[in-house]
Amino acid sequence: xxxxxxxxxxxxxxxxxxxxxxxxxxxxxxxxxxxxxxxxxxxxxxxxxxxxxxxxxxxxxxxxxxxxxxxxxxxxxxxxxxxxxxxxxxxxxxxxxxxxxxxxxxxxxxxxxxxxxxxxxxxxxxxxxxxxxxxxxxxxxxxxxxxxxxxxxxxxxxxxxxxxxxxxxxxxxxxxxxxxxxxxxxxxxxxxxxxxxxxxxxxxxxxxxxxxxxxxxxxxxxxxxxxxxxxxxxxxxxxxxxxxxxxxxxxxxxxxxxxxxxxxxxxxxxxxxxxxxxxxxxxxxxxxxxxxxxxxxxxxxxxxxxxxxxxxxxxxxxxxxxxxxxxxxxxx
Amino acid sequence: xxxxxxxxxxxxxxxxxxxxxxxxxxxxxxxxxxxxxxxxxxxxxxxxxxxxxxxxxxxxxxxxxxxxxxxxxxxxxxxxxxxxxxxxxxxxxxxxxxxxxxxxxxxxxxxxxxxxxxxxxxxxxxxxxxxxxxxxxxxxxxxxxxxxxxxxxxxxxxxxxxxxxxxxxxxxxxxxxxxxxxxxxxxxxxxxxxxxxxxxxxxxxxxxxxxxxxxxxxxxxxxxxxxxxxxxxxxxxxxxxxxxxxxxxxxxxxxxxxxxxxxxxxxxxxxxx
Numbered sequence: 001x002x003x004x005x006x007x008x009x010x011x012x013x014x015x016x017x018x019x020x021x022x023x024x025x026x027x028x029x030x031x032x033x034x035x036x037x038x039x040x041x042x043x044x045x046x047x048x049x050x051x052x053x054x055x056x057x058x059x060x061x062x063x064x065x066x067x068x069x070x071x072x073x074x075x076x077x078x079x080x081x082x083x084x085x086x087x088x089x090x091x092x093x094x095x096x097x098x099x100x101x102x103x104x105x106x107x108x109x110x111x112x113x114x115x116x117x118x119x120x121x122x123x124x125x126x127x128x129x130x131x132x133x134x135x136x137x138x139x140x141x142x143x144x145x146x147x148x149x150x151x152x153x154x155x156x157x158x159x160x161x162x163x164x165x166x167x168x169x170x171x172x173x174x175x176x177x178x179x180x181x182x183x184x185x186x187x188x189x190x191x192x193x194x195x196x197x198x199x200x201x202x203x204x205x206x207x208x209x210x211x212x213x214x215x216x217x218x219x220x221x222x223x224x225x226x227x228x229x230x231x232x233x234x235x236x237x238x239x240x241x242x243x244x245x246x247x248x249x250x251x252x253x254x255x256x257x258x259x260x261x262x263x264x265x266x267x268x269x270x271x272x273x274x275x276x277x278x279x280x281x282x283x284x285x286x287x288x289x290x291x292x293x294x295x296x297x298x299x300x301x302x303x304x305x306x307x308x309x310x311x312x313x314x315x316x317x318x319x320x321x322x323x324x325x326x327x328x329x330x331x332x
Numbered sequence: 333x334x335x336x337x338x339x340x341x342x343x344x345x346x347x348x349x350x351x352x353x354x355x356x357x358x359x360x361x362x363x364x365x366x367x368x369x370x371x372x373x374x375x376x377x378x379x380x381x382x383x384x385x386x387x388x389x390x391x392x393x394x395x396x397x398x399x400x401x402x403x404x405x406x407x408x409x410x411x412x413x414x415x416x417x418x419x420x421x422x423x424x425x426x427x428x429x430x431x432x433x434x435x436x437x438x439x440x441x442x443x444x445x446x447x448x449x450x451x452x453x454x455x456x457x458x459x460x461x462x463x464x465x466x467x468x469x470x471x472x473x474x475x476x477x478x479x480x481x482x483x484x485x486x487x488x489x490x491x492x493x494x495x496x497x498x499x500x501x502x503x504x505x506x507x508x509x510x511x512x513x514x515x516x517x518x519x520x521x522x523x524x525x526x527x528x529x530x531x532x533x534x535x536x537x538x539x540x541x542x543x544x545x546x547x548x549x550x551x552x553x554x555x556x557x558x559x560x561x562x563x564x565x566x567x568x569x570x571x572x573x574x575x576x577x578x579x580x581x582x583x584x585x586x587x588x589x590x591x592x593x594x595x596x597x598x599x600x601x602x603x604x605x
Binding site: 068071072073075092093094096099101103106107108110113117120124125126127 | 435598
């Protein structure tokens with residue numbers, strides 16, 4: 001039984017436009033021109049309880065709009081959305097109790113007061129019973145290492161510290177679903193790792209369903225079992241990360257270190273192997289092998305026939321590149 | 333008596349906003365200085381008018397002086413231009429997204445915030461101003477209310493007036509959903525509202541036909557009415573009737589405001605991605 005169901009959701013925005021220049025600005029005083037931007041166009045998907053779904057797409061693809069529709073903030077033009085039996089925008093007041101939302105670029109904490117004050121306020125707003133709140137807070141404090149941050153005013157926190165507090169704030173009321181809109185934006189490597197680890201933990205321990213938008217493919221790699229990709233408002237791909245990798249990530253990078261000898265010119269290597277070379281230098285060659293077309297062991301065989309190999313490394317294509325290629329393929 | 337649990341949510345917002353605003357002591361000090369300046373200035377101007385007046389004015393000079401000091405002390409309770417930049421920011425930058433995914437009504441949260449902000453500002457200012465004004469030389473001195481009942485009615489009408497005022501100011505914030513800039517509606521509300529509330533010329537000093545117009549609007553119930561209850565210009569029964577009218581205005585304003593907010597939220601566009 002899916003926890004989230006979207007059927008044919010569409011949403012468009014009217015945007016006032018004018019060309020540059022004073023004359024046009026003056027003209028716009030009297031008649032404005034509007035263009036309609038189709039932010040979402042017939043989006044449908046279902047998500048099962050306990051899944052972590054990475055929702056990806058280039059800037060302006062409609063990721064945030066989808067999150068806003070799913071969290072009951074925006075009303076779509078067409079389509080149905082059922083989440084835990086609720087229609088988000090219609091049953092907003094009762095529905096939002098079951099979800100937590102983090103908007104990475106915004107803040108829900110009160111700027112000038114200690115973090116704990118904001119938490120207490122949220123406890124009252126969500127009417128969380130005291131024992132449950134305590135338990136929740138203790139757990140969050142421990143896993144997100146907040147104990148020394150709680151008494152500090154928000155304005156004195158670093159971005160990473162604040163983001164940890166933001167995430168904790170969204171989970172105080174024990175939601176069943178967590179929407180994360182770019183939770184790792186602007187964070188350093190350590191904070192990113194902490195945030196990822198935490199998301200994994202609450203997903204496994206509390207069974208929270210997580211929908212996550214991000215531009216950081218490492219987030220996806222570390223967290224998501226499944227990705228949904230949209231572009232220009234259309235749903236392009238919906239599948240397991242592994243499938244995606246085997247379908248689109250057939251290229252391997254082979255790095256060969258070899259002993260240089262006069263009679264062996266490395267320049268000849270691509271012709272011999274019938275593959276593409278990325279980088280050729282004395283003593284080192286980096287080549288791309290498409291496993292759909294050539295067998296990797298065959299390539300390696302030829303390499304050892306021709307060169308005195310010292311070391312070989314084979315790496316799969318990083319997910320980042322796969323996604324980039326996908327964007328290119330769909331002309332985004 | 334325990335407040336109902338739904339109310340507690342809004343009380344909590346009220347409490348944090350109050351604590352938040354009470355931090356700004358320097359701003360309060362500067363405000364107090366400004367208010368003294370205005371108070372003296374207005375009293376001097378009116379004294380000059382009164383001394384050259386040939387007819388019997390509808391309000392005695394000591395009553396007027398008290399009226400002016402009350403205006404200055406409770407400026408935060410009566411001024412429409414007293415605004416919460418944070419709320420405007422929420423709408424125009426899109427941070428409102430968070431507020432919208434909370435259970436409860438946005439109207440209630442914002443109402444509580446605005447109320448707390450005004451109360452905090454008044455708490456910081458009213459005691460020093462009134463405390464000083466009672467001990468000024470004779471012609472600038474603030475009077476005590478004529479009797480205890482008037483004092484009690486004053487407090488009730490002042491607080492109700494505050495609730496009415498916040499009800500009015502909510503419309504300024506709601507209008508920002510449509511205009512994206514608060515300044516137009518602020519200006520409009522300020523100019524009309526302050527005049528009709530008797531902030532520019534005290535209502536009793538207006539010509540009769542203008543007073544009739546003033547009483548058609550809610551503005552005079554926020555400032556003019558409680559101050560005249562204090563000075564004894566309105567007697568006990570008049571005051572009681574006025575308080576009933578304040579309650580009616582409050583109900584009307586809040587009901588309309590909530591409807592308008594719902595309507596605005598249906599077509600809301602969250603700004604900035």
